[in-house]
Amino acid sequence: MLTRMQKIQMLKSMMIIREFEALIKKLYKEGDVEGAIHCYTGEEAVAVGVCNALRKDDYIFSTHRGHGHAIAKGCSIKKVFAELMGRETGLCKGMGGSMHLFDIENGLMGGNGIVGGGIPLSLGTAYASKYKGSDRVTVCFFSEGASNQGTFNESINMAALWKLPLIFVCENNLFAATTPSYKTLSHPDIAKRADGYSIPGIIADGNHVLDVYEKTCKAVNRAREGEGPTLIECKTYRVEGHCMVLKDLPQHRPKQEVEGWADKDPIDILEKELMQDEGLEKDIREQLYKEIQQEFNEAVQYAKTSPFPDINEFMKIANSRYQLCEE
């Protein structure tokens, strides 16, 4: 059972992700952050619910929309900011950027710029756990768009076959780039596909962090016990446009749908539950907000004043890694 404190921590984690994305949007507009940036806004309950069910040494594979996963898995916010600003002090020394956040110490095995590209990779760490007799589990995040890549079929079958300690978490946020999911999914429930591979296919309320958390815990137990993979589909909603430069078509954002999902805001939902069930103080969200802003100020300051990667240093490593001297 989660303690009150833990639940408040989850509330805070979701708020951190929410505020992180808001700030990144601002930094992007101001030119401090460049490249392809995909916000996780509205989906916070998935990353936070899932990652809270994991240990630090469990593995996760992330996507192009990976800020939330990184934060929920415990990466240093400073380093994430620095990475997105292309600094030497970034998570990946500025080599990865928004779509390629790696933090091996915290079990973050990378985002991916290729939709569906991370799915087969996740087989590997799960295989390694089984190989070494370790109980570390792997979570593979992907969204409903990726479920239509070939890698989905190949990976889920292999994982099921060998009962790998692997949890497929499909963040069904109803969009892939500009395309609503009803145009790309022949069955609206990705979870349904699990039957064909003899593994459990579970649907979670992706805007309800405790539901995600509980269902993940079950899957994690199953995985640690050697009983094999689970496919968890978290139904959620991509609140923002696909990325900084792609706007949605109005006909794909019906007012009713947008409002319906706004009413299901994952942070609001948890806050309300905490108030009802745990007698949470009314102003705690404001307090948390302040803490977060404080932390962010320092982190952004750190990132902005960090050096860019050193070109000579890079060339030195590159020369030996890629045999450039041949040229």
Place this chain on the structure above:
Amino acid sequence: MLTRMQKIQMLKSMMIIREFEALIKKLYKEGDVEGAIHCYTGEEAVAVGVCNALRKDDYIFSTHRGHGHAIAKGCSIKKVFAELMGRETGLCKGMGGSMHLFDIENGLMGGNGIVGGGIPLSLGTAYASKYKGSDRVTVCFFSEGASNQGTFNESINMAALWKLPLIFVCENNLFAATTPSYKTLSHPDIAKRADGYSIPGIIADGNHVLDVYEKTCKAVNRAREGEGPTLIECKTYRVEGHCMVLKDLPQHRPKQEVEGWADKDPIDILEKELMQDEGLEKDIREQLYKEIQQEFNEAVQYAKTSPFPDINEFMKIANSRYQLCEE
């Protein structure tokens, strides 16, 4: 309803395929046929059952194990022999060979050397039918090994989504190369996967040609009516080794299994049914056998005396198609 005559034709078709493979094995050993040869022996009811439910102008996509499909779809036996012997008079002028039989006039859109490679191609002819408002259906043959390729997931979803007139026929023959299917299928029924894509997933007795035929007819009707794809899994057995040069491991061919399937020989089954239900004469199989041998003698004679492709002719075409003159 099938007439007695039609059923006898089906018997004969299956026998032709059976004898064709036997003869090809001989020709291979004698050096008249080269390359990668995969026999369809034991699976005849699938090709014959399916193709009898089709019109000449319906499309089929075949596999590396494609002789049966070609014969059942009505290709000239002479030309198939000639193709396998690499002759100018072959179906594909000797350019394709055993794994790449194309006969566009008869709707045979090609075998494939890439396992799972034909599946997405089949979307294309099906799409073209819908595009042109034509009622031509497409059948895509593949075996259970191919069902684990990524292309399976991508294609079945797209076909379902757009209700393409496409029938996926999985020939589950329990082997992929040297590997028995229980080592590669997380669920023994491929048909089960259909649920995840909102299409019917049907299991047919792949050694019972009338069962295959009837289930295909239903799927064809569905497809012609614009109601979309069906996945039909035909349970059958690969009687021979994977190809001419790969032998099976004895532990993967338990005596009981082999004998069980021998008792379910598709030709015997149909013959018996015809005798019981249609009062088929006892010696008809022998008669058909003689007809077939006669036909084969002529066909092989034709193939063997056909010229090999002309090198100059080839170079002329190649030069313009591939701009070799640049070199």
Place this chain on the structure above:
Amino acid sequence: MRRISYLKAINEAIQEEMERDNNVFVIGEDVGEYGGVWGALRGIYEKYGAMRAQDTPISESGIIGLATGAAMAGLRPVAEIMYMDFLTTCMDPVVNQAAKADLMSGWQLKIPMVIRTQYGIGTREASQHSQSLEAWFMHTPGLKVVVPSNPYDAKGLLKASIRDDTPVIFMENRLLYNDIQDVPEGTWEIPLGKAKIVHEGEQITIVSYGHALKKVINALNEFNEISAELIDLRTLVPMDIDTIIESVKKTGRILIAHDAVEKCGAGAEIVRLVIEKAFDYLDAEPLVCGGLGVPTPFSGKLEDICMLRTEAIVGKIQYLLTGII
């Protein structure tokens, strides 16, 4: 004449061909109502409907497989792959199916299809969104490879590609999409396999294509006086080697510049051909200037040094002219 953008030129080419031939259709991710994430296909869905502007799931092998099969059935698909880097997810249908089907079938089949894809580097999108992979497709017999560098060529070459009866990899660079140029209306096309001499010159031949051409022009502007013959290849397969050779015979010097990395790139191939056909005319060694042979790092500072650099082009031209490094 009207001045239109590269993007608009692409759009016009497709619409004109769709108008002319009912068998032409577009397919790809977000290409329906949205008109493609780059916007190249705006208005097509509205005008021609969903079957001819087919939005797809994220299933590149499915898309290219479908296109290949549709071509077998007589249609003329124009598929869009958002970034060239994503062609890694559908190499089989491109290389083993589309490129080979006509030969394998003993010429029963034609495969008239275009794969429009967007390539290049320079937008801080890191290593999986920065590749120029034309060399892979040049190395695959059966494919044509087209890389227009400007709106006029984009239109004329795309029309020719759509009319061509074999599979064409049509490469567009996102940094060119907003370039504007005079582009005539009407039924003209630019034949595949004809290079364009951008300007004539006597001292050195420079061969380039696509976005790299701009960097070459920038580099040439660095010289006070230089008589360079600049060739825009336009199509890499078929390659207009005659135009290159003729030029080299005149200038005796050649530099090839492209975004792709140098190792086994198009430049190396051109060096091979020039050496084979004009060795005795050379006054200096043919050189290639390309991207740095590393996966592209995200950070702008690092990406900048990984791209084809104007200064590097300048340096190599200088060396070829003077022998001084």
Place this chain on the structure above:
Amino acid sequence: MRRISYLKAINEAIQEEMERDNNVFVIGEDVGEYGGVWGALRGIYEKYGAMRAQDTPISESGIIGLATGAAMAGLRPVAEIMYMDFLTTCMDPVVNQAAKADLMSGWQLKIPMVIRTQYGIGTREASQHSQSLEAWFMHTPGLKVVVPSNPYDAKGLLKASIRDDTPVIFMENRLLYNDIQDVPEGTWEIPLGKAKIVHEGEQITIVSYGHALKKVINALNEFNEISAELIDLRTLVPMDIDTIIESVKKTGRILIAHDAVEKCGAGAEIVRLVIEKAFDYLDAEPLVCGGLGVPTPFSGKLEDICMLRTEAIVGKIQYLLTGII
């Protein structure tokens, strides 16, 4: 010393490395009980069990993805892809994941993995089973490419590849599998990036690798008297360009022979490098001799003319030596 086959050499290399390091395992289609369809892995399943000799479904992207992820977790996978042609079905994990992960992660990760694959032409298996695609992987920064031509090298290079901390494409040719040679036991390896001078010579340098080398040797046997320096590259990335250049500086002439088609192939790359580094030493134009640039037709008569041909090698050597075609 014992004489063992190429196949056995591969097997020994793997078993020795598996013995030495628990993290090494093999994975691929039919590699378990069967020991791989080529038989390279016989006995490994029996000795090391299913986890270390993992039979897979026909899911090449899954296999290479798994291998990459396993390498991230510290294992050292050795994956088998039955024919190089099938790498088309898993280019993404090879090119965008395995090759780039160490850089993308800011060097947090190493990706020690070997992709053993079997390539070549000549067995009447038609266009989808006859390709030599090394150039694609040379063109992809982050991969090493190794192509042993004999049992000794196969063992020594495979051991080095398994010990290497970066992804290696290890290419074996089915026509070499039964070749027999003296191969020592023990812990030696052949460093990646060192070519072998098969024999020294003064008149011409011939560079080759893998199965093509045999055809070069056949071609040289056609000459009564010739002093050719024959270089077996052994690894294409890293390439031992120094050995090539040194040789060319001595002979002034070079021919590169490989199975792959010439356009954008490894040969073109070597020409580029030789031109860049030894232009002034050349007495004749560097030439490439490769396969015909077409998809391989099935019929033996046609396949034979599509392969790298001994006569073509002879012709080009003759031309380089005499100037007469």
